[in-house]
Amino acid sequence: MALLKSDPCRRHTLATRRSNQTHIVEPKKFFIETFGCQMNLHDSEKVAGTLTQMGYVPTDDPSEADLVLLNTCNIREKANQKVFSRLGSLQKSYGTKPGAKVGLLGCMAQMEGVKIFERAPNVDLVVGSSSYSFIPELVEKLEQGSRHVIDVTQDSDRLFETYADSRGNPYKAFVTIMEGCNRFCSFCVVPYTRGRERSRPGDRVLSEIRRLASEGYPEVMLLGQTVNSWRDPAGIIPSFAGLLRQTAAVPGIRRVRFTSPHPSDFHPEIVEVMETTPQVCNQVHLPVQSGSTEVLRRMKRDYTREEYLRRVEFIQSSPCDIALSTDVIVGFPGETQEDFEETLSLLQRVGYDQIFSFKYSARPGTEAFALGDTVPEEEKGRRLAVLQEFQRKIQTQRNEQLVGRELEILVDGKSQKNASELMGRTTQNKIVNFPGSPELLGKFVRVRVSRAFPNSLAGELI
Numbered sequence: 001m002a003l004l005k006s007d008p009c010r011r012h013t014l015a016t017r018r019s020n021q022t023h024i025v026e027p028k029k030f031f032i033e034t035f036g037c038q039m040n041l042h043d044s045e046k047v048a049g050t051l052t053q054m055g056y057v058p059t060d061d062p063s064e065a066d067l068v069l070l071n072t073c074n075i076r077e078k079a080n081q082k083v084f085s086r087l088g089s090l091q092k093s094y095g096t097k098p099g100a101k102v103g104l105l106g107c108m109a110q111m112e113g114v115k116i117f118e119r120a121p122n123v124d125l126v127v128g129s130s131s132y133s134f135i136p137e138l139v140e141k142l143e144q145g146s147r148h149v150i151d152v153t154q155d156s157d158r159l160f161e162t163y164a165d166s167r168g169n170p171y172k173a174f175v176t177i178m179e180g181c182n183r184f185c186s187f188c189v190v191p192y193t194r195g196r197e198r199s200r201p202g203d204r205v206l207s208e209i210r211r212l213a214s215e216g217y218p219e220v221m222l223l224g225q226t227v228n229s230w231r232d233p234a235g236i237i238p239s240f241a242g243l244l245r246q247t248a249a250v251p252g253i254r255r256v257r258f259t260s261p262h263p264s265d266f267h268p269e270i271v272e273v274m275e276t277t278p279q280v281c282n283q284v285h286l287p288v289q290s291g292s293t294e295v296l297r298r299m300k301r302d303y304t305r306e307e308y309l310r311r312v313e314f315i316q317s318s319p320c321d322i323a324l325s326t327d328v329i330v331g332f333p334g335e336t337q338e339d340f341e342e343t344l345s346l347l348q349r350v351g352y353d354q355i356f357s358f359k360y361s362a363r364p365g366t367e368a369f370a371l372g373d374t375v376p377e378e379e380k381g382r383r384l385a386v387l388q389e390f391q392r393k394i395q396t397q398r399n400e401q402l403v404g405r406e407l408e409i410l411v412d413g414k415s416q417k418n419a420s421e422l423m424g425r426t427t428q429n430k431i432v433n434f435p436g437s438p439e440l441l442g443k444f445v446r447v448r449v450s451r452a453f454p455n456s457l458a459g460e461l462i
């Protein structure tokens with residue numbers, strides 16, 4: 001994704017007058033492309049905000065950028081390869097601007113560090129996912145002519161100092177509440193790329209949310225790798241559920257979402273907050289990864305199938321009709337056909353509203369890497385296709401239950417299906433496409449659902 005909403009006040013040329021002559025100095029431009037998760041998307045917003053404060057302006061065209069940045073993902077081998085192939089294809093473009101610099105940010109940058117300069121010597125800058133607050137100093141070094149500038153520090157006390165002044169959506173804002181992870185699931189690189197769990201102080205989270213509300217954002221999404229493991233370092237806000245309550249109480253905030261909670265720390269108190277606080281959306285993304293207890297044990301997920309389903313039971317017994325989504329990996333080392341069928345039966349049992357599913361990708365440095373990659377690629381592909389088709393039917397059925405219902409949506413953009421329509425999301429995070437005029441953007445409206453598809457709904461304005 002190329003970033004970001006440009007700030008019209010900053011989209012200017014700098015004019016200086018000397019000796020009755022006007023010299024127009026074009027501001028420098030930056031281009032950012034983001035790979036990976038919402039944490040990365042939000043990090044790109046923060047970097048864009050920092051560069052904008054430094055006088056750079058965003059561009060969607062890499063060939064006119066003075067600074068070309070790729071914010072990378074390391075979660076799967078494929079994501080890693082994509083970055084280098086994108087780097088190659090951008091080379092022609094950014095090469096056309098004399099003196100343009102190129103940088104890699106994010107998890108792959110963190111993990112690979114200086115090795116990136118060996119593999120891709122044309123890269124000028126490497127910044128790890130905990131070092132964005134150092135961007136001003138690092139970019140200044142580049143501007144002064146340094147080559148191969150790098151910062152992959154993980155334990156900076158400046159970690160939460162970077163704020164996003166440029167955001168990808170004018171109505172919904174991401175807010176980082178914690179970084180890193182202590183769980184060390186056997187397949188995952190996050191504890192190595194993002195480091196150990198560090199929570200952002202509650203007063204600083206709330207002050208960013210108050211600022212966002214005063215800027216007119218009605219919806220915030222609290223972000224963290226295991227977001228519900230958040231603990232206030234100052235000990236003032238007693239729990240993650242307490243933070244949800246206080247966020248919802250900020251005047252102007254009408255919707256609060258969060259992602260991704262870890263099932264082991266998902267307690268009934270969070271559901272109680274949803275039931276008593278209308279601003280907290282009726283949506284939970286609860287990553288399961290596999291429906292087989294044996295695979296979960298090898299994944300080091302800290303819960304069994306039954307324990308996961310107990311969480312699902314208390315979520316689904318809420319009168320709020322909470323939508324559930326999840327992540328699934330197929331083809332984990334040693335996954336048998338029976339294990340895979342247990343995953344299918346779990347999907348059936350839960351009836352998820354959405355899933356994000358992937359083929360297992362062995363990542364060097366993780367514990368599972370030593371288990372080998374025992375399920376053949378072809379078999380992984382087959383299982384993934386079966387799983388996705390299975391889930392498609394479940395989602396269609398879930399969405400069909402909403403046909404004829406009146407729902408409130410926040411209108412947050414143009415429809416991706418039909419450019420002449422708008423789209424919005426319900427409290428359950430369902431996408432509704434509907435005919436409407438652009439003045440409705442950013443507004444809460446009611447729609448009647450007329451048709452259901454696997455991944456969206458069609459509706460009419462009431």
Ligand code: SF4
Binds near residue numbers: 181226
């Ligand atoms: S909980 Fe597991 S999968 Fe999630 S970020 Fe932490 S180590 Fe990775």
